[in-house]
Amino acid sequence: MTAQRTTTETILRLEDIRAGYGNAQDIIKGVSLAVEETEIVTIIGPNGAGKSTLLKTIGGTLAPRAGQFYYRGEDITGRETHELLELGLLYQAQGRNVFPDMTVRENLLMGGYTLQQSELDDAIDRVLTHFPQLQERLKVEAKMLSGGEQQMLEMGMGLMVDPDLLLLDEPSAGLAPAVQSDIFDKIEELNRNGASFLMIEQNARQALSISDRGYVLALGEIELEDDAEALLENPRIRELYLGG
Ligand SMILES: Nc1ncnc2c1ncn2[C@@H]1O[C@H](COP(=O)(O)OP(=O)(O)OP(=O)(O)O)[C@@H](O)[C@H]1O
Numbered sequence: 001m002t003a004q005r006t007t008t009e010t011i012l013r014l015e016d017i018r019a020g021y022g023n024a025q026d027i028i029k030g031v032s033l034a035v036e037e038t039e040i041v042t043i044i045g046p047n048g049a050g051k052s053t054l055l056k057t058i059g060g061t062l063a064p065r066a067g068q069f070y071y072r073g074e075d076i077t078g079r080e081t082h083e084l085l086e087l088g089l090l091y092q093a094q095g096r097n098v099f100p101d102m103t104v105r106e107n108l109l110m111g112g113y114t115l116q117q118s119e120l121d122d123a124i125d126r127v128l129t130h131f132p133q134l135q136e137r138l139k140v141e142a143k144m145l146s147g148g149e150q151q152m153l154e155m156g157m158g159l160m161v162d163p164d165l166l167l168l169d170e171p172s173a174g175l176a177p178a179v180q181s182d183i184f185d186k187i188e189e190l191n192r193n194g195a196s197f198l199m200i201e202q203n204a205r206q207a208l209s210i211s212d213r214g215y216v217l218a219l220g221e222i223e224l225e226d227d228a229e230a231l232l233e234n235p236r237i238r239e240l241y242l243g244g
């Protein structure tokens with residue numbers, strides 16, 4: 001038991017998580033993994049492997065069928081997304097999640113919905129220090145932004161609550177290569193400021209290149225876990241996920 005005990009350096013731990021949907025209960029088949037404080041961890045794997053399902057389960061939008069989650073040693077199994085947010089754990093689902101008809105500022109305020117009124121202005125200022133390009137677009141409707149700017153806005157909405165751990169489902173999806181690089185740079189910058197990340201990425205090479213460790217999820221199970229550098233050099237991983 002002592003050997004298994006969660007140390008204070010572990011920010012997130014999953015123990016034998018099983019989850020699925022309706023008639024397909026067997027999508028996640030007993031996944032255990034951990035994220036240490038200030039780590040960037042990337043999950044890669046083929047389409048349909050269950051990556052998004054796993055992140056949804058951690059993020060509180062899908063209840064696990066079995067297993068436990070621990071956040072800094074505290075059992076958070078069954079907590080809902082807003083409760084997790086109050087603990088410092090932010091989940092961002094796959095796809096663009098901004099409100100298109102609202103302005104950039106209104107979107108940021110939505111991101112801060114769990115905050116007190118008196119905290120909102122400081123939170124917006126803090127977000128704008130990370131995303132200065134949003135400053136002059138505060139009054140523009142989100143639908144007028146480019147894809148990359150919308151992704152920056154989405155991350156900015158998440159940062160309104162100053163999270164300690166960000167769960168990001170494909171933050172670079174659908175963006176031009178140069179903009180993808182901006183997103184990964186931003187993740188590194190936030191990580192240098194102390195945030196931890198667990199992310200899913202199709203752009204496995206770039207994601208692993210900024211990560212400490214990675215997991216390969218295939219058919220709902222962790223197939224491999226290793227240092228990101230080792231995964232980048234692993235011939236089988238290169239062939240399957242890194243384009244040779
Ligand atoms: N809401 C749902 N209801 C029923 N089945 C679902 C639902 N969402 C996903 N699935 C199924 O669960 C399996 C895993 O899907 P999931 O979206 O987790 O995969 P993924 O690894 O994120 O794939 P991708 O790389 O394409 O995003 C798939 O077979 C999918 O069809």
Ligand SMILES: [Mg+2]
Nearest residue numbers: 051052053094
């Ligand atoms: Mg997915």
